[in-house]
Amino acid sequence: MPQTLSRVDGDRVLADLHALRAIGAYKTGVHKPTFSEPHMRSLRWLADQLPDAGLDATIDGIGNVLGSSSRPGPKLLAGSHLESQNYAGWLDGPLGVIYALEAARVINCDPDVHGAVEVAAWCDEEGHFGHFLGSRSWVGALTEADIDAARDRSSGRTMREALRDVGLAGRPRLTVERGRHIGYLEAHIEQGDRLERSALAIGVVTSIVGIWQYRISFTGEQNHAGTTRMAIRKDAGLALARFCVAIDDRFPALCGPRTVWTTGRITLDPGAPSIIPGLAEMLFQIRDDDPAVIEGLEQTLRTMAAEVTAQGRCSVTVERLRTGTPAGMNAGFQDAIEAASVAFAGGRSMRMPSAAGHDAQILSTVMPAGMLFVPSIGGISHHVLENTCDADIVTGAQVFVETCRRLLEE
Amino acid sequence: MPQTLSRVDGDRVLADLHALRAIGAYKTGVHKPTFSEPHMRSLRWLADQLPDAGLDATIDGIGNVLGSSSRPGPKLLAGSHLESQNYAGWLDGPLGVIYALEAARVINCDPDVHGAVEVAAWCDEEGHFGHFLGSRSWVGALTEADIDAARDRSSGRTMREALRDVGLAGRPRLTVERGRHIGYLEAHIEQGDRLERSALAIGVVTSIVGIWQYRISFTGEQNHAGTTRMAIRKDAGLALARFCVAIDDRFPALCGPRTVWTTGRITLDPGAPSIIPGLAEMLFQIRDDDPAVIEGLEQTLRTMAAEVTAQGRCSVTVERLRTGTPAGMNAGFQDAIEAASVAFAGGRSMRMPSAAGHDAQILSTVMPAGMLFVPSIGGISHHVLENTCDADIVTGAQVFVETCRRLLEE
Numbered sequence: 001m002p003q004t005l006s007r008v009d010g011d012r013v014l015a016d017l018h019a020l021r022a023i024g025a026y027k028t029g030v031h032k033p034t035f036s037e038p039h040m041r042s043l044r045w046l047a048d049q050l051p052d053a054g055l056d057a058t059i060d061g062i063g064n065v066l067g068s069s070s071r072p073g074p075k076l077l078a079g080s081h082l083e084s085q086n087y088a089g090w091l092d093g094p095l096g097v098i099y100a101l102e103a104a105r106v107i108n109c110d111p112d113v114h115g116a117v118e119v120a121a122w123c124d125e126e127g128h129f130g131h132f133l134g135s136r137s138w139v140g141a142l143t144e145a146d147i148d149a150a151r152d153r154s155s156g157r158t159m160r161e162a163l164r165d166v167g168l169a170g171r172p173r174l175t176v177e178r179g180r181h182i183g184y185l186e187a188h189i190e191q192g193d194r195l196e197r198s199a200l201a202i203g204v205v206t207s208i209v210g211i212w213q214y215r216i217s218f219t220g221e222q223n224h225a226g227t228t229r230m231a232i233r234k235d236a237g238l239a240l241a242r243f244c245v246a247i248d249d250r251f252p253a254l255c256g257p258r259t260v261w262t263t264g265r266i267t268l269d270p271g272a273p274s275i276i277p278g279l280a281e282m283l284f285q286i287r288d289d290d291p292a293v294i295e296g297l298e299q300t301l302r303t304m305a306a307e308v309t310a311q312g313r314c315s316v317t318v319e320r321l322r323t324g325t326p327a328g329m330n331a332g333f334q335d336a337i338e339a340a341s342v343a344f345a346g347g348r349s350m351r352m353p354s355a356a357g358h359d360a361q362i363l364s365t366v367m368p369a370g371m372l373f374v375p376s377i378g379g380i381s382h383h384v385l386e387n388t389c390d391a392d393i394v395t396g397a398q399v400f401v402e403t404c405r406r407l408l409e410e
Numbered sequence: 411m412p413q414t415l416s417r418v419d420g421d422r423v424l425a426d427l428h429a430l431r432a433i434g435a436y437k438t439g440v441h442k443p444t445f446s447e448p449h450m451r452s453l454r455w456l457a458d459q460l461p462d463a464g465l466d467a468t469i470d471g472i473g474n475v476l477g478s479s480s481r482p483g484p485k486l487l488a489g490s491h492l493e494s495q496n497y498a499g500w501l502d503g504p505l506g507v508i509y510a511l512e513a514a515r516v517i518n519c520d521p522d523v524h525g526a527v528e529v530a531a532w533c534d535e536e537g538h539f540g541h542f543l544g545s546r547s548w549v550g551a552l553t554e555a556d557i558d559a560a561r562d563r564s565s566g567r568t569m570r571e572a573l574r575d576v577g578l579a580g581r582p583r584l585t586v587e588r589g590r591h592i593g594y595l596e597a598h599i600e601q602g603d604r605l606e607r608s609a610l611a612i613g614v615v616t617s618i619v620g621i622w623q624y625r626i627s628f629t630g631e632q633n634h635a636g637t638t639r640m641a642i643r644k645d646a647g648l649a650l651a652r653f654c655v656a657i658d659d660r661f662p663a664l665c666g667p668r669t670v671w672t673t674g675r676i677t678l679d680p681g682a683p684s685i686i687p688g689l690a691e692m693l694f695q696i697r698d699d700d701p702a703v704i705e706g707l708e709q710t711l712r713t714m715a716a717e718v719t720a721q722g723r724c725s726v727t728v729e730r731l732r733t734g735t736p737a738g739m740n741a742g743f744q745d746a747i748e749a750a751s752v753a754f755a756g757g758r759s760m761r762m763p764s765a766a767g768h769d770a771q772i773l774s775t776v777m778p779a780g781m782l783f784v785p786s787i788g789g790i791s792h793h794v795l796e797n798t799c800d801a802d803i804v805t806g807a808q809v810f811v812e813t814c815r816r817l818l819e820e
Binding site for chain 1: 495497537602603604621623631632636642645655658674682683688693789792793
């Protein structure tokens with residue numbers, strides 16, 4: 001009777017997710033940037049729920065919410081994040097937090113289970129102020145100088161100001177207690193369409209791909225958009241457009257089966273309609289779980305840049321801003337998720353890498369870590385249309401809680 | 411002895427240009443946006459010089475500086491503008507103003523000349539707040555509602571606020587007095603390299619080309635830059651890049667000999683490195699002196715947009731923001747400039763259209779208008795490196811003053 005073992009309350013899970021959706025609602029999604037009023041309200045909402053799951057709640061000096069148990073026995077840490085991208089979806093983050101909360105509610109009061117699930121909501125996974133600031137703080141990888149330097153990418157407000165404004169400045173930052181946890185488990189929406197296309201319910205994450213990020217800069221010659229003949233122009237913006245198209249033409253022959261690349265931002269300088277841009281810049285990202293593939297693509301970028309520069313009209317530089325190392329998920333955790341999927345999802349699971357970054361990659365540097373995915377309708381995410389059907393949400397919760405139980409029992 | 415007839419003081423012209431260059435100096439150029447402190451200081455500097463040229467100075471309610479003469483006889487209006495593009499060159503505008511000032515100094519005190527040169531510095535030719543607001547105000551083509559709606563394109567400050575801040579709010583706006591002037595003459599740097607390439611000193615402007623401006627918008631689907639497979643992406647930014655390249659590939663076969671086109675600004679939305687842009691937008695300009703050429707190119711743009719939309723991945727719309735009608739320069743003015751070039755520049759002149767917009771196109775709607783160009787080194791303009799050699803500046807001044815004299819004597 002696996003259903004009776006889990007005692008997951010699907011209606012409660014859905015009600016909690018909708019409660020968080022109502023805080024900072026925007027169209028069909030939410031707008032909860034880190035340290036915004038609705039984000040802070042979401043943190044307090046979570047802290048208020050934790051005692052019913054047998055947990056003592058703390059909001060620490062970086063905005064992490066942590067629920068700790070005084071129950072004897074092994075502890076499993078579980079969670080995700082509560083802030084959102086700007087004007088984005090309602091499940092990205094909250095799903096994993098509510099699954100963790102549900103697991104704690106079910107397991108921490110169960111006299112048949114030895115140990116407890118502890119809950120975490122990591123601050124700023126979405127990177128408004130930096131990369132994984134909350135989870136990096138907790139694993140001890142964030143210095144005070146890092147915090148001094150962090151700024152909101154939209155408003156430019158410093159993290160120090162934000163922490164002061166929301167009343168967190170001066171609070172201690174909690175950090176990992178070595179040996180306390182048997183590991184970390186996180187659930188998330190897939191944010192892609194592989195599960196949906198395969199009619200599966202659960203993704204067993206094998207690794208979290210690395211993200212390599214580049215600034216590609218083009219230098220031409222700023223000039224008058226009326227008087228400068230086409231033949232003598234050194235248009236940095238046009239060079240950039242040609243570069244984007246060349247990437248898209250060349251990469252498919254060189255990439256791996258799951259490589260993705262994106263130009264997310266373009267800036268022309270000075271950006272006036274009557275001036276030929278003398279400078280242009282693009283932020284470019286490549287993601288893959290095989291560093292060798294990335295190395296080949298980066299070499300191609302640099303070769304292309306040298307080719308354009310050699311033509312003499314515009315010079316191109318490629319600067320790597322971020323180097324991502326793929327994070328492997330623990331094999332025992334993968335097996336536990338798969339076994340729980342057999343019990344609660346009819347075995348409708350597949351193993352897959354995560355093409356998105358998640359706090360689990362940070363946690364994996366200090367303890368075994370695992371992740372499970374539920375399907376995203378149409379593969380849409382980082383958008384107000386992001387959604388997962390109720391049945392998949394509930395199935396995911398059952399598999400998640402069962403995974404927690406199996407890991408604690410091992 | 412043409413030199414003795416003109417009595418142009420080349421050192422005085424250069425000293426005046428350098429005096430204006432020192433106000434708001436930035437690197438080798440200037441930064442004098444409309445209604446900035448250095449712009450206002452430049453207006454007052456000019457107003458202070460006008461009495462020595464026999465002119466009464468007024469700064470009016472839109473920021474035009476006008477010097478009027480009480481001398482009997484025909485009046486020729488001459489001038490240009492004093493504000494600059496942001497972080498741009500020192501001669502774009504001031505050259506024509508100082509030539510006009512020099513012409514007034516030479517001619518208005520000459521007992522052998524009947525009539526006078528009156529001087530104008532038109533406000534905001536560079537379009538910080540709109541299109542030719544100063545000269546349009548003077549010819550009666552600017553309403554109070556136009557001023558209400560005008561905003562600084564960089565800061566967003568309204569024109570009303572700016573006028574109040576600089577103390578011009580409430581002053582009357584001066585307007586054209588029908589029949590007072592025989593016409594308008596303006597000198598300007600060429601901002602292109604045709605004179606330099608031909609080793610000529612003077613460009614006799616035949617017409618000022620029209621500027622057609624478009625907003626081209628791309629709608630795809632915003633999504634996650636890690637989890638969305640390349641095959642299903644609807645990347646609005648990539649569609650924009652391909653469109654830019656397609657324009658550059660197709661237009662050369664369809665354009666006229668002097669057509670130019672420019673993408674001056676690109677915006678991706680939301681503009682985050684980890685999000686596939688769902689919207690993208692470019693500001694696109696075409697300039698030519700033949701409206702039929704423009705019409706063909708605009709039709710090509712619309713056909714290309716329909717083709718991309720029909721492919722089903724992203725939809726493209728083309729919106730015309732600005733329709734430019736070419737302005738013909740007066741034939742008698744062209745002849746006078748050419749004759750003055752024979753006298754003072756060894757006949758080293760050529761007739762040419764202006765590919766840049768100038769206040770003369772606005773003045774040409776109410777009186778005969780003419781323009782002359784001096785060479786730009788390397789064709790560079792709208793850039794701090796903009797320059798003209800001293801000898802060409804002085805030759806231009808001599809030709810300009812001689813042209814004024816000939817026009818007044820006709």
